[in-house]
Amino acid sequence: MAETSKRLVLHFPKTIIDQPIVYRLIKDFDLIFNILKAKVTPDEEGLLVIELTGDEKNINKGLEYLKGLGVKVEPFSKEVTRDDKKCTNCTVCVAVCPTNALHIPDRKTMRVEYDNSKCIACEACVEVCPYKAMKVRY
């Protein structure tokens, strides 16, 4: 079994918003489903940024299932990176990071660690970094 993770942006047409897609992905394809960002309103298209973890074959089957329903699937390619040379470890980003991707593991040294896998690219840190250490990459 080749376990892997994929970050994807799903665009839902409004016609299928009432379907239990998440349930199917988990139950039928045995996938771990982590919602990174969600925006679904009754009037407009739904948008979901997800991380799918599971067997590569199952992920592909799951994606086929989604595409069959009319869901547009795109790779989640926006990425926030940190320039460690510019970062001063001031910690001003930590209070605004919603997912704790930016965090302080040791309160004695107060150094900021960046866990890219938790980042949802909301760019809150990019806006507040006084040293332009956080950058968006597409």
Add this chain to the structure above:
Amino acid sequence: MITEEVLTLPKTYEEINEKIRKKKAVVLTAEEAIELVGKKGLKKAAKEVDVVTTATFGPMCSSGAFLNFGHSKPKIKVQKAWLNGVNAYAGIAAVDCYIGATEIPEDDPANKVFPGEFSYGGGHVIQDLIAGKDIELKATAYGTDCYPRKELKTYINIKDLNEAVLVNPRNCYQNYNVAVNKHSKRTIYTYMGALKPKLGNANYCSAGQLSPLLKDPYYKTIGVGTRVWVGGAQGYVYWWGTQHSPNAERKNGVPVGGAGTLAIVGDLKQMKPEWIVGTSMRGYGVTLTVGLGIPIPILNEEILKYAAKKDEELFAPIIDYSKDYPNAKPGNLGTVNYKQLKSGSIKIQGKDVPTGALSSYSKALEIATILKKEIKKGKFQITKPVQLLPQAGSKYGFKMLKERPVRR
């Protein structure tokens, strides 16, 4: 064996310097001093320790640099000058100017599209100079008999300048506010960073238990003439800083909020760009982040008592930056100590509020450690102030502007 190593109290500056020159001085960072006092007690520790190093690394407005370009052929008496498009004040002499940290380029959109980015300004020019980058100088003049030239456009580089001196009229605030947004419904953009509505976050700006003036709260050893570590070079306290306010409210002898400040001077040519950093505050403007280290000679027990104060004994006021600060309203939303601030969350009016700092504790610790090593190697000697700063209890204080109607 230890008789010649340990000085009797009170120690003098000269005795400590003698030990430094012999590379025998016992030097600890403020963090280590806290530990030692905790372990051995104040009395014993004060005898053992000669110097405690303190430091801070944070955005400090009221910073800038004097530059002398050298004379052009034919000569020009510069009236207006721009460095990489950033206006530098030239009304000093012919080829001297002062580049201020918070100046922005004349064509910067500023806050026209709010919140502005402020990606470049005076602070960045200073950092680029230190980094050895070429800077575009543009200058204009009205022309005189002795200085006929009216325009100048060239590149300058720090290595070719006659002098490049960092002269910061107000640095190293003794303590600082914890900034929050209580009243505004939107995120506000301040010099203390972006503050989310409904007490969404709290930003502070001090190295707490490492910060120089918090560790010498009555200015007993840090004064005019004190040699300091600034931006990687040796510099000096040249005066007390502007807005120096020694009579601020104190708790355990230590000011709760602003209080004392220092004016700092140092040779830009010897500094390093990782310690003097151009800084962009979204929606607010630009400034300069300054790395500063100051040694505190342990002349007696009293000095070590304060130098060994811990984060939990040092307090800062929580100030609303949406209404109270801009309108100069006195009062605060309570006080918190630096241990609480560094924990990542504080309680304000019953609400848990995440905290972030503008001042880097980890960089401050690096500086305190570098300074400690320099003193131990005999490369950095301590100085007795030639004059003390205005003291607590003196009449010196911080005044608000009294506006008067202008009739003409």
